[in-house]
Amino acid sequence: xxxxxxxxxxxxxxxxxxxxxxxxxxxxxxxxxxxxxxxxxxxxxxxxxxxxxxxxxxxxxxxxxxxxxxxxxxxxxxxxxxxxxxxxxxxxxxxxxxxxxxxxxxxxxxxxxxxxxxxxxxxxxxxxxxxxxxxxxxxxxxxxxxxxxxxxxxxxxxxxxxxxxxxxxxxxxxxxxxxxxxxxxxxxxxxxxxxxxxxxxxxxxxxxxxxxxxxxxxxxxxxxxxxxxxxxxxxxxxxxxxxxxxxxxxxxxxxxxxxxxxxxxxxxxxxxxxxxxxxxxxxxxxxxxxxxxxxxxxxxxxxxxxxxxxxxxxxxxxxxxxxxxxxxxxxxxxxxxx
Amino acid sequence: xxxxxxxxxxxxxxxxxxxxxxxxxxxxxxxxxxxxxxxxxxxxxxxxxxxxxxxxxxxxxxxxxxxxxxxxxxxxxxxxxxxxxxxxxxxxxxxxxxxxxxxxxxxxxxxxxxxxxxxxxxxxxxxxxxxxxxxxxxxxxxxxxxxxxxxxxxxxxxxxxxxxxxxxxxxxxxxxxxxxxxxxxxxxxxxxxxxxxxxxxxxxxxxxxxxxxxxxxxxxxxxxxxxxxxxxxxxxxxxxxxxxxxxxxxxxxxxxxxxxxxxxxxxxxxxxxxxxxxxxxxxxxxxxxxxxxxxxxxxxxxxxxxxxxxxxxxxxxxxxxxxxxxxxxxxxxxxxxx
DNA sequence: CAAGAATGCGCAAGAACTTTCAGAACACGA
DNA sequence: TCGTGTTCTGAAAGTTCTTGCGCATTCTTG
Numbered sequence: 220x221x222x223x224x225x226x227x228x229x230x231x232x233x234x235x236x237x238x239x240x241x242x243x244x245x246x247x248x249x250x251x252x253x254x255x256x257x258x259x260x261x262x263x264x265x266x267x268x269x270x271x272x273x274x275x276x277x278x279x280x281x282x283x284x285x286x287x288x289x290x291x292x293x294x295x296x297x298x299x300x301x302x303x304x305x306x307x308x309x310x311x312x313x314x315x316x317x318x319x320x321x322x323x324x325x326x327x328x329x330x331x332x333x334x335x336x337x338x339x340x341x342x343x344x345x346x347x348x349x350x351x352x353x354x355x356x357x358x359x360x361x362x363x364x365x366x367x368x369x370x371x372x373x374x375x376x377x378x379x380x381x382x383x384x385x386x387x388x389x390x391x392x393x394x395x396x397x398x399x400x401x402x403x404x405x406x407x408x409x410x411x412x413x414x415x416x417x418x419x420x421x422x423x424x425x426x427x428x429x430x431x432x433x434x435x436x437x438x439x440x441x442x443x444x445x446x447x448x449x450x451x452x453x454x455x456x457x458x459x460x461x462x463x464x465x466x467x468x469x470x471x472x473x474x475x476x477x478x479x480x481x482x483x484x485x486x487x488x489x490x491x492x493x494x495x496x497x498x499x500x501x502x503x504x505x506x507x508x509x510x511x512x513x514x515x516x517x518x519x520x521x522x523x524x525x526x527x528x529x530x531x532x533x534x535x536x537x538x539x540x541x542x543x544x545x546x547x548x549x550x551x552x553x554x555x556x557x
Numbered sequence: 558x559x560x561x562x563x564x565x566x567x568x569x570x571x572x573x574x575x576x577x578x579x580x581x582x583x584x585x586x587x588x589x590x591x592x593x594x595x596x597x598x599x600x601x602x603x604x605x606x607x608x609x610x611x612x613x614x615x616x617x618x619x620x621x622x623x624x625x626x627x628x629x630x631x632x633x634x635x636x637x638x639x640x641x642x643x644x645x646x647x648x649x650x651x652x653x654x655x656x657x658x659x660x661x662x663x664x665x666x667x668x669x670x671x672x673x674x675x676x677x678x679x680x681x682x683x684x685x686x687x688x689x690x691x692x693x694x695x696x697x698x699x700x701x702x703x704x705x706x707x708x709x710x711x712x713x714x715x716x717x718x719x720x721x722x723x724x725x726x727x728x729x730x731x732x733x734x735x736x737x738x739x740x741x742x743x744x745x746x747x748x749x750x751x752x753x754x755x756x757x758x759x760x761x762x763x764x765x766x767x768x769x770x771x772x773x774x775x776x777x778x779x780x781x782x783x784x785x786x787x788x789x790x791x792x793x794x795x796x797x798x799x800x801x802x803x804x805x806x807x808x809x810x811x812x813x814x815x816x817x818x819x820x821x822x823x824x825x826x827x828x829x830x831x832x833x834x835x836x837x838x839x840x841x842x843x844x845x846x847x848x849x850x851x852x853x854x855x856x857x858x859x860x861x862x863x864x865x866x867x868x869x870x871x872x873x874x875x876x877x878x879x880x881x882x883x884x885x886x887x888x889x890x891x892x893x894x895x
Numbered sequence: 896c897a898a899g900a901a902t903g904c905g906c907a908a909g910a911a912c913t914t915t916c917a918g919a920a921c922a923c924g925a
Numbered sequence: 926t927c928g929t930g931t932t933c934t935g936a937a938a939g940t941t942c943t944t945g946c947g948c949a950t951t952c953t954t955g
Binding site: 497 | 650668803
Binding site: 560561562572573575576577579580582 | 911914
């Protein structure tokens with residue numbers, strides 16, 4: 220980095236004047252100040268907006284922003300961080316672990332004082348954890364949302380997916396559905412395993428084997444999964460995301476069936492357009508606001524007080540939002556008509 | 558701030574060791590390092606994640622993240638910034654100018670080297686500009702997207718809304734629509750005025766007065782506007798956003814009419830769910846990717862080379878995506894049937 | 896127009912921080 | 926047990942940055 224003496228020579232002033240300018244001290248003529256600033260920039264010296272200092276910055280990492288749940292996460296986290304006086308760095312598209320590592324490094328590099336990761340590779344079962352350790356060992360509090368990993372000095376906050384699926388299954392059973400299909404993404408992923416657990420408990424509960432389709436959380440994934448689950452006799456389909464549910468609608472229609480008359484569909488997330496779809500989607504609302512608040516508090520509060528970011532593990536229960544995509548099972552409806 | 562010598566005494570080591578620890582130099586025992594770090598924190602010395610330095614950070618300000626266009630903007634801008642090695646700060650909810658100013662200050666405070674504002678208060682006609690000048694006079698390049706203001710030393714990049722509306726009107730005229738309604742938000746806003754201009758040119762073109770409804774860019778706004786425009790004889794409704802179009806669908810249905818048989822609807826933005834709505838929405842696709850690329854290049858490139866962030870003004874043409882919500886006008890369809 | 900005040904800048908002292916170098920402490924193999 | 930090598934640390938010298946002070950220049954006022 221250019222030294223004061225270099226800048227001084229470049230600007231044709233003394234070292235002292237450069238020092239005063241760079242530290243925002245008074246007693247320097249505006250013209251001289253500009254000359255010095257220009258020289259400093261020419262020599263590649265980082266001229267930070269002085270007199271304003273250095274506010275806290277927190278990194279937020281999400282998988283993408285196309286899925287509206289994740290923009291909702293960013294929106295809530297930014298709101299909470301803003302309240303506490305911090306600024307929000309975002310990172311997107313951490314598709315590979317390598318990429319995720321690069322983004323985390325970028326956060327550290329940008330001076331983040333805490334990092335919050337939503338649905339990152341920590342949700343993956345066999346994921347390496349070294350890149351998270353690089354963060355924690357730098358003394359930066361790490362908060363991981365929707366996923367749990369042993370042996371990591373971080374805080375974990377998750378939606379209670381098992382409970383969510385229980386809520387959904389209870390709702391569908393009350394409507395007379397006996398064969399309920401589950402459409403989810405990668406099996407080795409924390410939220411999927413949680414959902415699966417509740418699902419298998421229900422299977423064991425006496426309704427016989429309940430079909431499960433593993434595709435991915437996209438529209439196309441929902442389409443495929445729905446068609447497969449229909450073939451396996453499902454009269455209701457529980458999707459791992461609202462986008463999947465939209466795809467499921469289309470898959471069901473492609474078989475000449477109608478939602479909810481012939482098949483019920485349940486989404487997950489409760490994104491903006493869920494209530495605008497036809498029929499309006501019954502879905503599970505993630506407790507984004509409360510988790511976001513807790514995440515920010517953990518990220519910023521824990522770091523100062525106890526120095527130890529308290530390896531906490533909190534699970535928050537979501538809420539079932541019943542709209543128009545679930546109805547009585549066809550057979551049940553028939554028996555009711557009788 | 559505590560000096561090295563103070564920390565050294567507190568930790569019971571030499572000044573040299575403290576210097577090494579604080580600069581992340583190697584050759585210090587892990588135990589000693591921790592002792593020093595603890596002592597430094599006790600004395601209130603900011604222990605930044607050193608050894609990583611200070612990468613460039615760019616601020617991105619959007620009005621909200623509920624509307625998916627804005628998450629798309631953030632997504633693209635983040636992608637472009639990441640490519641060039643910069644990190645992305647986001648600011649949301651700049652509802653008032655005061656708030657916008659606060660967010661911009663926050664960006665400066667966090668060390669942003671450039672700032673990009675999408676659809677901010679610069680789109681407002683009578684908006685004060687002082688808070689933008691605070692940015693530019695700090696030597697920080699400012700890029701303002703979708704809005705133009707005279708007398709500001711910033712770069713302006715916008716979607717060609719006038720052209721967009723021309724495209725839409727041509728499409729609708731070809732389908733036989735003679736009375737086309739425009740549903741937009743605040744009249745004093747740059748994108749609205751641009752759209753209005755093309756609309757009024759069409760009005761003057763011989764089809765007589767074309768109705769315009771000023772509500773807001775929300776779902777409710779679209780609902781209200783659609784009902785008003787139907788009352789005024791419109792057979793096609795051009796909306797200022799896809800969310801408005803979704804509201805318009807509902808408004809049209811509330812009158813017992815059907816899209817597109819009775820009324821055609823055109824949206825604006827081409828958000829993710831536009832193709833999933835029923836019927837799939839004909840809409841205008843904003844050139845988000847190309848503008849985002851140009852914005853980042855202007856923000857980061859212009860600052861170094863010429864020192865002057867080149868008060869540019871670029872307008873990019875959008876694209877009409879024809880789907881299922883536009884069809885021949887009722888009268889024209891009737892005459893075709895004959 | 897001159898005296899005094901205010902402002903702006905460089906010199907040089909010295910404060911703050913970094914780095915070199917050598918020695919202490921420890922580990923390990925002969 | 927004795928070398929030999931490695932790791933870690935502090936003393937001191939070196940580098941970089943800050944600041945008190947005084948001089949020069951410009952502005953202000955009677």
